[in-house]
Amino acid sequence: xxxxxxxxxxxxxxxxxxxxxxxxxxxxxxxxxxxxxxxxxxxxxxxxxxxxxxxxxxxxxxxxxxxxxxxxxxxxxxxxxxxxxxxxxxxxxxxxxxxxxxxxxxxxxxxxxxxxxxxxxxxxxxxxxxxxxxxxxxxxxxxxxxxxxxxxxxxxxxxxxxxxxxxxxxxxxxxxxxxxxxxxxxxxxxxxxxxxxxxxxxxxxxxxxxxxxxxxxxxxxxxxxxxxxxxxxxxxxxxxxxxxxxxxxxxxxxxxxxxxxxxxxxxxxxxxxxxxxxxxxxxxxxxxxxxxxxxxxxxxxxxxxxxxxxxxxxxxxxxxxxxxxxxxxxxxxxxxxxxxxxxxxxxxxxxxxxxxxxxxxxxxxxxxxxxxxxxxxxxxxxxxxxxxxxxxxxxxxxxxxxxxxxxxxxxxxxxxxxxxxxxxxxxxx
Amino acid sequence: xxxxxxxxxxxxxxxxxxxxxxxxxxxxxxxxxxxxxxxxxxxxxxxxxxxxxxxxxxxxxxxxxxxxxxxxxxxxxxxxxxxxxxxxxxxxxxxxxxxxxxxxxxxxxxxxxxxxxxxxxxxxxxxxxxxxxxxxxxxxxxxxxxxxxxxxxxxxxxxxxxxxxxxxxxxxxxxxxxxxxxxxxxxxxxxxxxxxxxxxxxxxxxxxxxxxxxxxxxxxxxxxxxxxxxxxxxxxxxxxxxxxxxxxxxxxxxxxxxxxxxxxxxxxxxxxxxxxxxxxxxxxxxxxxxxxxxxxxxxxxxxxxxxxxxxxxxxxxxxxxxxx
Numbered sequence: 127x128x129x130x131x132x133x134x135x136x137x138x139x140x141x142x143x144x145x146x147x148x149x150x151x152x153x154x155x156x157x158x159x160x161x162x163x164x165x166x167x168x169x170x171x172x173x174x175x176x177x178x179x180x181x182x183x184x185x186x187x188x189x190x191x192x193x194x195x196x197x198x199x200x201x202x203x204x205x206x207x208x209x210x211x212x213x214x215x216x217x218x219x220x221x222x223x224x225x226x227x228x229x230x231x232x233x234x235x236x237x238x239x240x241x242x243x244x245x246x247x248x249x250x251x252x253x254x255x256x257x258x259x260x261x262x263x264x265x266x267x268x269x270x271x272x273x274x275x276x277x278x279x280x281x282x283x284x285x286x287x288x289x290x291x292x293x294x295x296x297x298x299x300x301x302x303x304x305x306x307x308x309x310x311x312x313x314x315x316x317x318x319x320x321x322x323x324x325x326x327x328x329x330x331x332x333x334x335x336x337x338x339x340x341x342x343x344x345x346x347x348x349x350x351x352x353x354x355x356x357x358x359x360x361x362x363x364x365x366x367x368x369x370x371x372x373x374x375x376x377x378x379x380x381x382x383x384x385x386x387x388x389x390x391x392x393x394x395x396x397x398x399x400x401x402x403x404x405x406x407x408x409x410x411x412x413x414x415x416x417x418x419x420x421x422x423x424x425x426x427x428x429x430x431x432x433x434x435x436x437x438x439x440x441x442x443x444x445x446x447x448x449x450x451x452x453x454x455x456x457x458x459x460x461x462x463x464x465x466x467x468x469x470x471x472x473x474x475x476x477x478x479x480x481x482x483x484x485x486x487x488x489x490x491x492x493x494x495x496x497x498x499x500x501x502x503x504x505x506x507x508x509x510x511x512x513x514x515x516x517x518x519x520x521x522x523x524x525x526x527x528x529x530x531x532x533x534x535x536x537x538x539x540x541x542x543x544x545x546x547x548x549x550x551x552x553x554x555x
Numbered sequence: 556x557x558x559x560x561x562x563x564x565x566x567x568x569x570x571x572x573x574x575x576x577x578x579x580x581x582x583x584x585x586x587x588x589x590x591x592x593x594x595x596x597x598x599x600x601x602x603x604x605x606x607x608x609x610x611x612x613x614x615x616x617x618x619x620x621x622x623x624x625x626x627x628x629x630x631x632x633x634x635x636x637x638x639x640x641x642x643x644x645x646x647x648x649x650x651x652x653x654x655x656x657x658x659x660x661x662x663x664x665x666x667x668x669x670x671x672x673x674x675x676x677x678x679x680x681x682x683x684x685x686x687x688x689x690x691x692x693x694x695x696x697x698x699x700x701x702x703x704x705x706x707x708x709x710x711x712x713x714x715x716x717x718x719x720x721x722x723x724x725x726x727x728x729x730x731x732x733x734x735x736x737x738x739x740x741x742x743x744x745x746x747x748x749x750x751x752x753x754x755x756x757x758x759x760x761x762x763x764x765x766x767x768x769x770x771x772x773x774x775x776x777x778x779x780x781x782x783x784x785x786x787x788x789x790x791x792x793x794x795x796x797x798x799x800x801x802x803x804x805x806x807x808x809x810x811x812x813x814x815x816x817x818x819x820x821x822x823x824x825x826x827x828x829x830x831x832x833x834x835x836x837x838x839x840x841x842x843x844x845x846x847x848x849x850x851x852x853x854x855x856x857x858x859x860x861x862x863x864x865x866x867x868x869x870x871x872x873x874x875x876x877x878x879x
Contacts, residue, residue: 251808254836271879277808277839 172332386546415466564704583635619645639670654695709744747794755785808839
């Protein structure tokens with residue numbers, strides 16, 4: 127019975143700092159066949175939302191962790207019987223089933239230990255009793271922290287198995303009372319009629335923590351620049367069909383701003399830097415973070431264009447399109463959302479004209495790209511006389527960390543971004 | 556059985572000892588005419604006279620020194636310090652003379668020193684300490700910390716009988732707050748025997764003094780969550796009932812130690828070390844301590860509340876252990 131003919135599906139490690147994940151949706155139901163690498167479920171972590179592929183061809187025997195549950199990395203969330211072992215699966219299931227009479231929900235609450243029990247910590251008393259009673263700990267469902275087998279789990283198990291060995295007639299075994307698991311989240315909550323309560327997603331919790339921490343860390347200040355986008359407007363109108371036909375890339379204003387920003391960051395390296403203790407870190411590269419809003423306003427994700435300093439307009443436009451499409455399809459890998467050095471956010475698409483964004487820690491600045499609006503402005507004509515003209519104007523807002531970046535530094539950088547856009551150099555960019 | 560406060564039980568026990576044995580006398584600041592700072596010896600001067608109820612000068616050295624000398628000469632002094640905090644002045648007599656005399660010269664020192672200790676009433680850094688742990692580190696001294704009126708009386712009788720110097724820490728916060736039935740006649744409570752304040756199965760909580768009541772409140776809270784806590788009141792720290800602790804830990808496999816004294820080198824450290832040495836294979840979770848932070852005791856009531864372990868601190872530590 128100890129032979130393991132099933133394969134465990136575990137909560138994957140989605141990045142170094144990710145310790146737990148939430149099961150969003152099972153894409154297969156119990157008893158359904160699945161193929162290796164076929165999406166099995168969707169998970170959400172505080173860094174990314176993604177699909178988890180099936181580790182093997184086989185049948186999804188049991189879903190151990192239901193939708194909505196948050197579990198530590200490495201926790202068994204499902205069992206798959208591989209196709210070639212499907213014949214022997216009933217025995218395995220019995221060994222994992224709940225004590226007679228217990229509902230499947232109690233059973234699902236316990237986590238079988240990994241093979242050999244090596245994954246979870248074994249306490250001294252559990253080690254001693256297991257040795258004295260010759261119990262294979264990998265067979266004992268654990269209810270302790272991280273699925274650890276507690277002394278009580280082990281004693282319950284010994285009592286259960288002793289009963290089945292001694293007598294073939296089933297002995298009435300009381301279903302173990304569900305162990306109360308007091309958790310931090312068990313704070314009392316009160317409902318007022320008409321209110322609806324739902325738990326925040328992992329991503330929402332992550333954003334909440336990150337935003338609050340940023341305001342607690344950086345000395346935020348924001349500056350706003352008006353940019354005359356006439357030249358960019360003309361160039362985009364001309365290049366747009368060509369980009370779409372030749373390269374399959376939508377040429378957006380955001381791409382122009384991103385390219386102009388990367389160019390200006392060369393001359394204002396602190397804005398691409400970081401405050402680390404009492405040191406200033408600057409870089410010879412730009413990893414450009416682009417904030418992408420997810421559908422139905424269900425959060426946002428900030429993928430990173432690595433080595434943006436080496437990309438021309440086409441390269442940047444292509445990278446933005448690729449990353450934002452994959453972010454919305456939940457197909458980013460953890461490395462693609464880490465290591466950014468400067469962020470651009472783009473609420474202008476919705477008509478916003480001014481914003482004071484929060485810096486994406488540990489960066490020191492974030493550029494906010496606002497709506498392109500045609501405005502009547504005063505210009506000087508060729509004869510030096512004032513005239514009113516209609517121009518496409520875009521506001522760019524920069525929030526910067528005043529601990530490191532002085533106002534003069536920030537506005538000179540912004541003036542350069544503006545100049546790069548107003549005098550767009552097609553050959554160079 | 557009459558109901559007595561913790562303070563009345565001490566007073567009653569002391570009066571009985573003085574009636575029983577002529578060698579027993581009391582000495583301390585204001586113990587005579589005034590009846591003691593906390594009124595433990597009210598009426599004693601009238602009953603036993605000025606030779607056996609001695610008002611001492613404002614000098615803990617004089618009190619400890621003269622009591623040590625009297626004990627050496629065969630009397631049974633029960634000396635009182637107004638506040639345990641000032642025992643530092645008496646350190647030399649207690650630690651250098653009283654504790655070592657028997658080992659050096661074979662002469663017993665049957666001295667009892669009563670030490671009103673503990674906080675919880677905004678007494679500040681000089682009137683709130685729980686210095687019992689320091690004296691557990693001095694071979695030759697016995698350390699007693701009663702939590703209930705019955706134990707307060709019975710342990711005092713045992714202390715007076717004992718041929719060694721005994722430091723009797725009475726918790727000021729319990730004086731008039733705790734009331735219970737106390738046997739009328741003379742009885743003794745043995746040293747080195749813990750009392751099961753409450754039996755339980757899921758986690759062992761070892762404590763003493765006023766923290767017994769904090770522990771009980773926390774255990775009440777957890778009972779509603781289906782968690783059963785076994786509370787052991789050590790009653791005496793030197794000697795302490797290691798056997799009872801080991802037996803309870805063998806049952807529950809989880810141990811929380813709670814004390815009002817500061818954390819570092821508090822007596823909880825000794826208990827934790829002994830359990831780790833002798834019951835390692837019975838442990839199902841790390842040993843935990845809840846104790847005061849390593850600072851002097853603040854005056855400010857909110858700060859003092861943050862300093863002295865509260866019911867919520869104990870309950871959350873218990874929950875952590877149970878969930879481990």
